[in-house]
Amino acid sequence: MKHFRALCILIAVLSVITTQAHTQSLTDTLRLDDILIEATRVPEPRKNQPVQVQLIDSLQISLSGPASLANILENHTGLFIRNYGPSGASTISQRGMLAHQTQIYWKGFNLNHPMLGLFDLNTFPAGMLSGIEINSAGSSVHGSGNMGGSIQLSTDEGFSGAAVSQSAGSYGRYSSSARAGAASDKWELNVQAMLDQSENDFHYGDRTRFPVEDRRRSNNQVETQSLLVNGLKTFSNSEFSSGLWYGHTDRGVPGPMQSLTQQATQEDEFARWYGNYQVQMGGVQTGIKSFLNRQELNFIDPQNGINSISTNMTGLLEVPGRYVISDDIQINGLITTSQSSINSTAYNDVDQSRSHFSAQLNPLIRPINRLRLYPSARIDQYSDFGTAISYALGANYALIPENLHWRFYAGTDFNAPTFNDLFWPESGNPDLKPEEGWKAETGFYSSMHYSGIVQQTDAQVFINRLKNGIQWLALGSNYRPQNIREIQSQGFEIQSNTTLLHDLFRLKVSQLVSGTWATYGKPRFPGDQATGNQLVHTPRWQYRLTFSLFSGPVNSMVAYRRVGERFTDENNISTIDAYSAVDFSISYNLEILGIRSGIRWNINNLLDSSYEVIPFYPIPGRNHLVTLKFNI
Amino acid sequence: MKYINYILPLFLLFIISCSENNTSDENGDGSVFILNQGSFQAGNASITAYDPFTNEVQQNYFSQNNNGRPLGDVAQSASLINDNLFIVVNNSHKIEVVDPETFVASHTINFDNELSPRYIESVGNNKAYITSYTDSVAILDLESMEVTGYIDAGSRTEGLAVSGSHAFVANTYYRDFSAATTVTMINTTDDEIVNTIELREGPSVVKADSQNRIWVVATGPYDESFTHNDAAVYVLNASDGSIIETIELNGGGGDLAFHEDDNSAYISSGGIRVIDMVDLTLSNTPLSTQSFYSLGFDRSVEPAIYAGSDKGAEQSGMAYIYDIEGAVVDSFATGIFPGFFQFSN
Numbered sequence: 001m002k003h004f005r006a007l008c009i010l011i012a013v014l015s016v017i018t019t020q021a022h023t024q025s026l027t028d029t030l031r032l033d034d035i036l037i038e039a040t041r042v043p044e045p046r047k048n049q050p051v052q053v054q055l056i057d058s059l060q061i062s063l064s065g066p067a068s069l070a071n072i073l074e075n076h077t078g079l080f081i082r083n084y085g086p087s088g089a090s091t092i093s094q095r096g097m098l099a100h101q102t103q104i105y106w107k108g109f110n111l112n113h114p115m116l117g118l119f120d121l122n123t124f125p126a127g128m129l130s131g132i133e134i135n136s137a138g139s140s141v142h143g144s145g146n147m148g149g150s151i152q153l154s155t156d157e158g159f160s161g162a163a164v165s166q167s168a169g170s171y172g173r174y175s176s177s178a179r180a181g182a183a184s185d186k187w188e189l190n191v192q193a194m195l196d197q198s199e200n201d202f203h204y205g206d207r208t209r210f211p212v213e214d215r216r217r218s219n220n221q222v223e224t225q226s227l228l229v230n231g232l233k234t235f236s237n238s239e240f241s242s243g244l245w246y247g248h249t250d251r252g253v254p255g256p257m258q259s260l261t262q263q264a265t266q267e268d269e270f271a272r273w274y275g276n277y278q279v280q281m282g283g284v285q286t287g288i289k290s291f292l293n294r295q296e297l298n299f300i301d302p303q304n305g306i307n308s309i310s311t312n313m314t315g316l317l318e319v320p321g322r323y324v325i326s327d328d329i330q331i332n333g334l335i336t337t338s339q340s341s342i343n344s345t346a347y348n349d350v351d352q353s354r355s356h357f358s359a360q361l362n363p364l365i366r367p368i369n370r371l372r373l374y375p376s377a378r379i380d381q382y383s384d385f386g387t388a389i390s391y392a393l394g395a396n397y398a399l400i401p402e403n404l405h406w407r408f409y410a411g412t413d414f415n416a417p418t419f420n421d422l423f424w425p426e427s428g429n430p431d432l433k434p435e436e437g438w439k440a441e442t443g444f445y446s447s448m449h450y451s452g453i454v455q456q457t458d459a460q461v462f463i464n465r466l467k468n469g470i471q472w473l474a475l476g477s478n479y480r481p482q483n484i485r486e487i488q489s490q491g492f493e494i495q496s497n498t499t500l501l502h503d504l505f506r507l508k509v510s511q512l513v514s515g516t517w518a519t520y521g522k523p524r525f526p527g528d529q530a531t532g533n534q535l536v537h538t539p540r541w542q543y544r545l546t547f548s549l550f551s552g553p554v555n556s557m558v559a560y561r562r563v564g565e566r567f568t569d570e571n572n573i574s575t576i577d578a579y580s581a582v583d584f585s586i587s588y589n590l591e592i593l594g595i596r597s598g599i600r601w602n603i604n605n606l607l608d609s610s611y612e613v614i615p616f617y618p619i620p621g622r623n624h625l626v627t628l629k630f631n632i
Numbered sequence: 633m634k635y636i637n638y639i640l641p642l643f644l645l646f647i648i649s650c651s652e653n654n655t656s657d658e659n660g661d662g663s664v665f666i667l668n669q670g671s672f673q674a675g676n677a678s679i680t681a682y683d684p685f686t687n688e689v690q691q692n693y694f695s696q697n698n699n700g701r702p703l704g705d706v707a708q709s710a711s712l713i714n715d716n717l718f719i720v721v722n723n724s725h726k727i728e729v730v731d732p733e734t735f736v737a738s739h740t741i742n743f744d745n746e747l748s749p750r751y752i753e754s755v756g757n758n759k760a761y762i763t764s765y766t767d768s769v770a771i772l773d774l775e776s777m778e779v780t781g782y783i784d785a786g787s788r789t790e791g792l793a794v795s796g797s798h799a800f801v802a803n804t805y806y807r808d809f810s811a812a813t814t815v816t817m818i819n820t821t822d823d824e825i826v827n828t829i830e831l832r833e834g835p836s837v838v839k840a841d842s843q844n845r846i847w848v849v850a851t852g853p854y855d856e857s858f859t860h861n862d863a864a865v866y867v868l869n870a871s872d873g874s875i876i877e878t879i880e881l882n883g884g885g886g887d888l889a890f891h892e893d894d895n896s897a898y899i900s901s902g903g904i905r906v907i908d909m910v911d912l913t914l915s916n917t918p919l920s921t922q923s924f925y926s927l928g929f930d931r932s933v934e935p936a937i938y939a940g941s942d943k944g945a946e947q948s949g950m951a952y953i954y955d956i957e958g959a960v961v962d963s964f965a966t967g968i969f970p971g972f973f974q975f976s977n
Contacts, residue, residue, distance in 0.1 A: 208701065208724070210698060210700075256674075256675050258705050258724045259723040259724050260725075260745060261745070305765075305807040305809070473945075528947070536946050568676060568946075569946055570944070570947040571948045
């Protein structure tokens with residue numbers, strides 16, 4: 001508490017002594033309200049959407065520094081991040097659903113790994129992020145695996161000039177980035193490169209010993225390289241954009257504190273290319289999008305004799321279409337075909353592949369002025385297990401136009417079995433069916449403006465149901481995936497953003513509270529004692545509180561998060577403690593001789609809390625990162 | 633993603649190599665300790681203590697008696713040596729040495745990742761053998777509690793039993809996880825290999841009876857549905873390793889426990905089945921049709937067969953106590969994956 005008071009005083013002093021403060025406009029503050037949400041397939045502002053949409057803008061991301069994507073999400077959203085430590089995996093639990101039931105997209109292209117069905121947030125270089133959008137739409141909008149929802153990640157291409165930055169911090173952390181861009185009204189070209197490395201050799205209390213021993217994490221190093229090139233060319237009624245992204249990550253895999261794996265390493269390498277041609281012909285907008293992704297995932301553990309080498313190739317072609325018939329009727333459609341293949345030593349070097357075709361319709365209908373209806377339907381055809389049909393109905397009603405909107409969404413979901421589920425030697429199950437489910441949510445979004453204060457509130461209740469869930473169940477010696485899991489999840493989320501506008505500063509206070517009751521459904525096997533119990537590693541309660549201060553050249557953020565206790569067994573007997581953590585950042589920007597410079601100081605885990613998100617995977621204590629940046 | 637990608641092969645290894653484990657047997661008048669393996673890499677191995685006289689059950693018995701310290705990852709097996717209980721914690725690369733009366737740990741033998749121990753047995757001369765996920769058997773000096781040497785067995789070593797001056801070690805897997813087929817016979821006096829006995833795929837459980845015989849359960853190969861349907865019990869002459877009898881199980885084969893007063897051996901194979909230890913024949917009628925992860929036998933109160941049943945990797949298992957006619961006389965919850973019964977005497 002003493003630290004917290006000191007921090008508040010520091011922020012207040014900085015805001016007063018600032019002499020170069022400039023007034024923030026109301027338009028800036030409300031900008032997010034007006035962004036068209038493309039990811040829901042119907043481009044409408046957030047307030048008009050039928051589902052919850054959360055946005056994290058570039059300003060909030062920049063205050064987080066080149067931190068991890070996981071860290072940004074856990075500070076600014078109600079997602080629960082299963083964090084295995086800085087060189088470990090970080091996966092998502094959205095609304096009680098599992099990691100493979102939320103899909104991650106970049107430029108609309110899916111990044112979840114087809115072998116596992118999930119995405120490790122730590123493989124995305126957060127320093128390249130420019131925006132994050134989270135929505136809860138289901139399979140009729142996004143296809144397979146959106147039972148929890150989806151996360152859209154943006155990298156910033158609209159940059160002109162040159163910029164370099166250098167960071168140094170605790171535990172041998174160094175991060176370097178450079179970018180250059182040029183643009184005219186007809187074209188854009190951007191190049192970004194980044195190198196990030198850290199030893200992550202922090203001290204932790206080894207509670208497997210008595211008394212608890214102070215030890216240093218080892219084999220915890222990470223090195224990430226990333227290069228992204230984007231180009232855009234506009235024509236009279238069309239535009240073409242394309243980009244190439246190469247990434248490479250090497251890291252040690254230290255294992256949990258009581259079964260350390262000191263020789264294990266993992267290498268992730270990818271090359272992604274996209275092309276996007278869009279054309280406007282009268283009221284019709286169409287085009288063609290293509291995506292190629294080559295991804296290697298290699299895990300080597302000499303101690304345990306594991307040498308798992310895998311290469312995934314994915315190719316995708318999309319034809320979107322939008323026809324605006326009138327102000328009240330808009331037809332959106334999408335046809336997609338893709339091919340994925342995997343060669344893996346885990347599959348005894350036998351190539352496994354999957355072809356996929358889908359077609360969907362996502363119209364928008366306004367039967368009356370204040371009401372928007374979002375019916376949607378989609379059919380998916382897979383080469384390995386057949387057809388899945390999904391549909392949904394969404395609605396948005398403006399109770400007070402521009403200020404208060406009610407929304408509703410109900411739809412079906414499905415999730416294709418992963419390659420590992422189907423093809424793992426001997427134990428894979430080729431007879432698996434897709435996971436099935438449905439979900440519904442209703443809530444409201446309000447945006448109220450008073451003199452100098454903007455209050456935005458977003459609240460909803462939700463219910464998710466999963467059946468035929470795929471679970472690798474170990475009963476005796478028979479360990480294989482089966483369609484036996486049912487999950488019932490329901491809860492609520494309330495988010496409040498209060499922005500105080502002043503001539504000298506803008507102060508934004510964000511709060512979020514969520515409750516998630518995610519339980520096991522019907523018994524999966526004789527004697528199953530988990531029915532009705534909370535899912536393991538799924539907190540019921542979460543709370544976030546963020547203060548963001550923008551005062552001329554000084555920007556600052558304090559982010560507090562509280563995550564409730566989680567059960568570590570299906571009997572709901574063993575728990576891991578609730579935890580709280582505070583992250584802090586402050587930056588100062590100035591311009592000298594035409595060069596815009598800045599310095600930023602991030603302190604993560606400010607209060608030096610000792611906690612684990614997943615048992616026996618220690619999280620670093622207080623750590624610092626200082627960043628210098630120069631923009632020309 | 634990384635974590636899950638590597639946990640899968642490791643977990644598979646864990647499941648297929650430590651499934652249906654060995655148990656300590658026979659008589660006594662004290663407590664029953666159930667070693668619960670826990671979920672692989674979750675660090676939630678535990679001990680359940682059961683008093684057959686009072687039917688009292690205590691969970692997390694190791695942690696309770698050791699200042700809350702967790703036991704570790706994958707409690708695989710245990711052995712009473714020199715009045716101490718040696719608890720083998722496989723994926724924590726250690727052996728906890730506890731007083732079986734108080735369960736207070738007096739020593740922790742850490743192998744610092746060099747060794748993933750599976751079973752330990754005393755072989756006399758103040759030394760013990762330890763099988764492990766290496767291609768060798770480690771020799772432990774029971775005075776210094778340090779490994780003094782290794783015996784190269786050529787594959788990952790699993791079940792271990794000692795009879796007279798010979799130790800028998802199951803060779804279950806090669807390092808590439810293909811099934812091995814042999815049992816290594818070691819002279820415990822000079823630590824030299826004296827015989828390599830060819831059986832069938834997957835020798836795992838190894839037990840010694842009091843009649844100078846070694847019993848080996850070999851799982852056989854996996855069939856198309858990833859199950860074992862060709863397991864057998866081999867009965868070996870402990871003097872030279874020769875095969876006395878091969879008892880076909882015509883199904884899977886798991887844990888084994890002896891009730892020598894009754895000349896009965898209980899085998900987990902599609903339920904609990906009985907082998908006549910004189911005729912070396914398998915009874916046609918199982919004592920129980922329920923499959924179990926582990927078996928043990930104790931007669932501290934009444935002759936009783938202990939059977940451990942798992943409920944997956946994230947849920948408490950159950951222990952069932954059968955009388956020798958096959959009737960359930962008691963049951964109680966255990967920790968996750970009850971894989972080994974240890975009787976205090």
